Amino acid sequence: MDIKLRRGTSADAEICGRICYDAFKTISEAHGFAPDFPAPEVAIDVLTRMLANPKFYSVVAEIDGRIVGSNFLDERNTIAGVGPITVDPTVQNRAIGRHLMDAVHERAAERNFAGVRLIQAGFHTRSLSLYAKLGYEVREHLACMQGKPLGISIEGHVVRPAAEADLEACTRLCREVHGHDRSGELQDAIARGSATVVEHDGRITGYGTIIGFFGHAVGETNEDVKALIGAAKEFAGPGLLLPTRNGELFRWCLSKGLRVTQPMTLMSRGLYNEASGAFLPSILY
Numbered sequence: 001m002d003i004k005l006r007r008g009t010s011a012d013a014e015i016c017g018r019i020c021y022d023a024f025k026t027i028s029e030a031h032g033f034a035p036d037f038p039a040p041e042v043a044i045d046v047l048t049r050m051l052a053n054p055k056f057y058s059v060v061a062e063i064d065g066r067i068v069g070s071n072f073l074d075e076r077n078t079i080a081g082v083g084p085i086t087v088d089p090t091v092q093n094r095a096i097g098r099h100l101m102d103a104v105h106e107r108a109a110e111r112n113f114a115g116v117r118l119i120q121a122g123f124h125t126r127s128l129s130l131y132a133k134l135g136y137e138v139r140e141h142l143a144c145m146q147g148k149p150l151g152i153s154i155e156g157h158v159v160r161p162a163a164e165a166d167l168e169a170c171t172r173l174c175r176e177v178h179g180h181d182r183s184g185e186l187q188d189a190i191a192r193g194s195a196t197v198v199e200h201d202g203r204i205t206g207y208g209t210i211i212g213f214f215g216h217a218v219g220e221t222n223e224d225v226k227a228l229i230g231a232a233k234e235f236a237g238p239g240l241l242l243p244t245r246n247g248e249l250f251r252w253c254l255s256k257g258l259r260v261t262q263p264m265t266l267m268s269r270g271l272y273n274e275a276s277g278a279f280l281p282s283i284l285y
Contacts, residue, residue: 003096005103008058008070010051016060016070016086017044023069023086031123033262036213036238046084046214055184059103061087061096071100073107073116074284076184079271080108081284082118097127101134105269114180115270119241119283122263131267140266142281143250144213146239147258150230157227162186162195162207169204170197177218179273185209185216185282196231198224208280212236217280222249225278229253238262241281249278 008016021043025035037043050056050072057073068088074081082104087096108116119142120127132138153159162170167190171181189195189209198206198219206224208217211232219225226249229240239261244250254260266281 002063003068003094003099004062005059005099006062008051008060008072010048012058012060012067012070013048013051014044015067016051017041017047019067019069019088020047020084020086022089024084026089027121027124028262031121033121033123034238057104057107059100059107061100063091063094063096069096069100071104073104074185075111075113076188077182078114078180079268080104080111080113080116081282082116083284097130098134101130105134113270115268115272117266117268117272117284119281120265120267122265128265135269136267137269137272138265139268139272140243140245140281142241142264142266143244143260144239144262144264145242145253145258146235146261147256149233149235150256152230152256154223154227154230156200157205157223158199159196159227159231160199161193162190162197164190166190166197166204166207170207173204173207173220174218177220177275177277177279180271182209182216189215196228198227200224206278208232209282210236211240211280213238213241213283215280216282218275219278222246222252222278225249225280226252230256237283241283243279243281246278 021037021040028035055076061069068091071085171183174181194210206219208228209215
């Protein structure tokens, strides 16, 4: 068996998207969970956008000229995000996933990223074991949460759409909470119109790129993140990701009717700073 790795192109989006859908569907349903993507078209759309974005490094695996998997590295920030990594369910157990992970690690080293992070499905013990063998540490246990939009506000905390003029304040806030900024993601979210900020006592104390699977949020306090969650028109994708160690915020979400749909794990390799405020990670980390 000859496994060949190459850079991904936009022409790979459909086949890679279908493999992505099939792979997540197979493993999720085997453990009694709903798939991350409700239909192949959704996975195809996500990978189409990632393959077209020059700030994402992509790698495709082939066997005898047939695409059998892919992986991505989000290079928009100081800390790189890994995934989604998927392998065709018909060719499992051939070390394809290991090759795809090695490829993004080599890329991260070439680009001198201080660290890389990923989020894995908590019920998938094989991927947990693989990432641990590759040097990843478990940093946070997460709950993916979904439910009806809350439509509530938090006293003294005003949520509004984010603008380019907010970028400096949001970047400073992210550095205070995480020790590094995620300005690349935030700029993209502002351009899309999905980013929001929280103002408290006349200054920005929280922001979110989107409240959902592919977005992250940070706040000085839980009240800031509650305000972002309360104002969200939807919890995009499978839902928002919440560190269960933050018991106060977790219980608040449960009390508002949000339900846990699946457990997940935030893992990292290289530089990692414990958060000094409240946060919601994205699926890319």
